[in-house]
Amino acid sequence: MNEIIVQGSRIIVDNTLQELESYLPEGKKVIIITEEQIIRHYPTPGKYPVISITGGEENKTLQTIHELTSRLLELEADRDTFLLGIGGGIVCDITGFIASIYMRGCSFGLVPTTLLAQVDAGIGGKNGVNYNGYKNILGVIRQPEFVFCAINMLSTLPRQIFLAGFSEIVKVAVLADPRLFAYLELHAEMARIQEPRILETIIYNAIKIKAAIVNQDEKEKGTRRLLNLGHTFAHAIEKNSHLSHGEAVSIGLCMISRHSCQQGLLPQEDLSRIKRLLERFALPTRTDIPEATLRETIRKDKKREGSFLYWIVPLRIGTCEIQKIKLDFPEHITLIGFMGSGKTTVGTLLATRLRQAFRDTDSVLEKQHGKSIREIFPEIGEPAFRVREKAVLEKLLASDTPSVIACGGGIILDESNRKLLKEKSIVVWLQADPADCVKRLDISSRPLLAQSHHPGETAKTIFEKRVKYYAETASLSIACETLSPTKICNLIYEKINHEL
Ligand SMILES: NC(=O)c1ccc[n+]([C@@H]2O[C@H](COP(=O)([O-])OP(=O)(O)OC[C@H]3O[C@@H](n4cnc5c(N)ncnc54)[C@H](O)[C@@H]3O)[C@@H](O)[C@H]2O)c1
Known part of the structure; x- marks a missing residue:
């Protein structure tokens, strides 16, 4: 078992869920928020009430928050209640959001059950819901008490969903850790078949990078922007396709790497390594969405500030820089x-x-x-x-x-x-x-x-x-x-x- 602290929140990386209960607060009422899909694989202990939400990006909305609020009231949840979210990024985002606003905030913990949620969505305190097609436009930054990542829970994931999580891992390696990148190159096949020791090392190191960045800049005023590497394109791709977040990040990472290479910044060799590694996790590296469509969506990106956008550009594997660019679209x-x-x-x-x-x-x-x-x-x-x-x-x-x-x-x-x-x-x-x-x-x-x-x-x-x-x-x-x-x-x- 490994532990990392992110803004006071404990992140535990373990092989199984066995130790989870010891992290639950004593004497507090605990309510579990999860999805049917998860309960099917991981029946919850009968002693805690369970609220099951309908998954899917289309349900990450205020409507679900309304329904959750009604259920919490029925269960007589109060400010002292502890909410435990068990599920993928969607359950984590929703649990964090409802816990932040229900009765002006109650404490919560997360058990992320997808690779993407373990290395990214569950870490760093960002949570929220979509509105009118705009992703994560309503939300707050609030840290859970703990995030418990049980690696063996990944074994029940559909293969494509499991592999999608590697895009965020490759992303942080490109951002800040050439050694993790080389480790991934060396062990991609073992990671794909979920060799526990290798997967644990990869997950732990990926979380460590995100943790270090969030610990410096929780509110995304500076360095945390780095974590958006590839995401400007990814958000536009997600909005214009049926690809998952992880798949879109993979394409976005390749697009910005290609752009950096064309600008003479990222060496061609590094671009090829990034692309090859993503392909080894069966991740897409190109899109046929017309450039004009992507540009138009980027123009409306919520991360835009006035006519500017923060653009994260890889300079070599392990080093990126934040560029503030003026959008050159006629406005x-x-x-x-x-x-x-x-x-x-x-x-x-x-x-x-x-x-x-x-x-x-x-x-x-x-x-x-x-x-x-x-x-x-x-x-x-x-x-x-x-x-x-x-x-x-x-x-x-x-x-x-x-x-x-x-x-x-x-x-x-x-x-x-x-x-x-x-x-x-x-x-x-x-x-x-x-x-x-x-x-x-x-x-x-x-x-x-x-x-x-x-x-x-x-x-x-x-x-x-x-x-x-x-x-x-x-x-x-x-x-x-x-x-x-x-x-x-x-x-x-x-x-x-x-x-x-
Ligand atoms: N808050 C953040 O910082 C942050 C960062 C990245 C992504 N996100 C959000 O995360 C969401 C995507 O998360 P995701 O990729 O985990 O998707 P998801 O939560 O929809 O989970 C994917 C699917 O896997 C199923 N599933 C989850 N765990 C399982 C398991 N162990 N076994 C079997 N099936 C399982 C779910 O039921 C779902 O059908 C997006 O909404 C994205 O915006 C948030």
Whole structure:
């Protein structure tokens, strides 16, 4: 048995589950969270209540968290209850997340049962769920009391799932440990057939590398970014294919290694060794997903900060560096927010600062019709107005030349508009109180308010219907209340170009 400490959490690497019980807290109620699939292979001791969740990435959602919460309440779990997650990365992520938020947090432990979860998903305290197709977008970093890795549990894994875990092991070896890389080269076949001593050495050493990095930088402000080696491509591949996380990481690792080699950084010999080693674990090293699709998905990567992305580049086996790269995709900036929130004023200033054209969906419509919005709106009615507004938005966003676009306040009501805005632009929400907006407006020029006897109340009602859409669409929100247009412009400029 080996033990490693990660941010105060004990990671135990053992051959069997035998010693698990000695790690459970005495005198606490223990509830097990697991999957049917796991129970089938590893019946749980009858003395602990068990909650079985439905596995699969599509179930790593808030819905499962809702169901778990109901079950925990039924079982009268309180803050003193200890949650024990037994399963692959999905069970580990979900257990960590529910334990972090249930009754403002209760303690938990993990028994990762896939190779990927033992060396990666279960280690380091990251947990969370997916939302709307965005992976792990909701979550927190919170360490378990312990992580118990029992190597013989891997024997029941389907072969492909077992092998997928080697991508994360090869990744950490490329990151920081040429000796582990050479050991893998030497013992790949024995590792594949799960020779216990060799597998234990590999798992222990892989965890040690991750532990050292997480111990330096738990919150991913610096060195922990290194662990994302290959992951920028991997996340895009996962989103556009049915490959597992591990398989996608394998391709991502090869793609970034190839890129580094083309840049004259990684030696060709090291690239070949990385590719060969991954192939020995039957892992894919290429994808036929079109590059444009991957680029578009990367543009929306949650790890993106403004127009920049941290890119981990291997320089040789065992050494990588973090590069901060500016995404060279044409980026429109769209401003959304309630009427009167300052989109036109701020947009004009921002476009000047960025040396880009400024567009305003309302002005384009007015130009097309030769009339003001006040006239167009009652003449054609709201549904037809929204159709034309949508066509304007589509046209403006289709341009390859980036521009700053002020959007009509109601543009976000349409789901496909929201999708398009997110896909094609950095969306900035100018947050302002509707009462303040009304004060700034010439109400007679606003068709939705002009007819109302209580424009302030009407504005509030309209705003309340829209606010969730503004929040959901924006990648950047600016609370404008006390700020001047110039200040708001500067703030947006800094956030999207924060290296300047
Ligand atoms: N939190 C993190 O730091 C982190 C890191 C990497 C990946 N992840 C997440 O981990 C997840 C992937 O984890 P995974 O690859 O372990 O997938 P998984 O949890 O879906 O497990 C894969 C399959 O193996 C089955 N299984 C698990 N253990 C078994 C066993 N011992 N015997 C037989 N069958 C078993 C499961 O039922 C499941 O069908 C993804 O959601 C990914 O986002 C999280």
